[in-house]
Amino acid sequence: MLTFAAGPSKVYDVLPQYLADAYAQGILSANHRSSVFMNLYQETERLMREKLHVPEDYQLLFTSSATENWEIISQSIVESASFHIFSGSFGKKWIEFAKYILPGTDGIKIQPTQVIDVPGLEIDEKFDLIAITQNETSNASQVKMEYLEAIREKFPEKLIAVDTTSSMAGIELKFELADIWYASVQKCFGLPAGLGLLILGPKAKEQTQQKGERGRYNSLNFILENAASYQTHYTPNVLGIYLLKRVLQDIPEIQHTDQNLRERMVKLENCIAQSSSLRLLVDHELSRSTTVLGVTGPEELISRVKKEAEKEGMQLGSGYGPLKPTSFRIANFPAITDAEIDRLITFLSKY
Structure with missing residues (x-):
């Protein structure tokens, strides 16, 4: 998984x-x-x-x-x-x-x-x-x-x-x-x-x-x-x-990792921005994380997206505390490969 x-x-x-x-x-x-x-x-x-x-x-x-x-x-x-x-x-x-x-x-x-x-x-x-x-x-x-x-x-x-x-x-x-x-x-x-x-x-x-x-x-x-x-x-x-x-x-020097993660996060954010049902948890660009993306939506939809992701061999992070039912979190960490991020984007694009 x-x-x-x-x-x-x-x-x-x-x-x-x-x-x-x-x-x-x-x-x-x-x-x-x-x-x-x-x-x-x-x-x-x-x-x-x-x-x-x-x-x-x-x-x-x-x-x-x-x-x-x-x-x-x-x-x-x-x-x-x-x-x-x-x-x-x-x-x-x-x-x-x-x-x-x-x-x-x-x-x-x-x-x-x-x-x-x-x-x-x-x-x-x-x-x-x-x-x-x-x-x-x-x-x-x-x-x-x-x-x-x-x-x-x-x-x-x-x-x-x-x-x-x-x-x-x-x-x-x-x-x-x-x-x-x-x-x-x-x-x-x-x-x-x-x-x-x-x-x-x-x-x-x-x-x-x-x-x-x-x-x-x-x-x-x-x-x-x-x-x-x-x-x-x-x-x-x-x-x-x-x-x-x-x-x-x-690992490469941090400036190279930093640039790669920022580019990947833009792709993830654009994917959610184009969704008809999912939204960015933090809608202010200046306060939005580079390494963790929060996604929110109706409780039933969030539950379904997480279950369907697991069927395709991917585990999405649950929302935290009071945000748990209506959100999930995506790690944009360096150990996750570009190909794996692209696979996730393809999956999320269905929503």
Whole structure:
């Protein structure tokens, strides 16, 4: 079954070879304090710089999942409180978790069809970090880089943390526009779930040291101390890191992936725009995701389209939360081939 679910999504077709190589090379038994692992960590970070254009002064850290990073950021980085800008379920979950740790946390919700009104945005001095869900998987909306740039220019004294769970490795991110970036690998990296990525800039590391939070297994100072020698604070998903390294070795530089995904998304959007019964979930082009397409329609039709797709060997991602009955989501992730996207478009053109 070919899956277009928004994550976990399709893995790269070459994954069986990566797994066989990992077994043959002894990666499955590698000790995480060994030179084998430290070299693996160092090479993976180097490849993140080469292929995704992560700046030299930003550091790659490994966690268990993207959602673990919600806790780490509030626990170890934020001094007073964070201010969240979000449009959907995952951004809402982030602010709710942050409030458990720092009750002064607050934010604003914008509609998926809106862009951030940066000139009208007011954020109190008590908030030392701005949290932004760049690509909201639940409703297929996104915050484009130009809005991040405007926020950075307006609030240069505040740290910025960005959730790119369903866009990192799919679109070109301008890492210098924020201090904290995080993701997980089961979406645009085309890998099985079970590995989170946390990327910190110099200002975020400085504030972490200043706050000095310690005492938990995932205290960021403890993570950074281990990362200084390319080790981790806990027994990590060594296989996941090895698979990430192999993917990074084989993929093109991010600007080429970015261009291809944008071209494919235009084809998908045009297909839905020409439909007599299906509509784009996000009708505002400037807030529509490049990596996840939301499609909406009458409940009976959405159910029928999903069932008929399965009969043809394709799984469409369900809508999320209250959108589940009247929408489905299509992943436009790099592991999905152009031919597979074309096959889906042919199928959807019937509606």
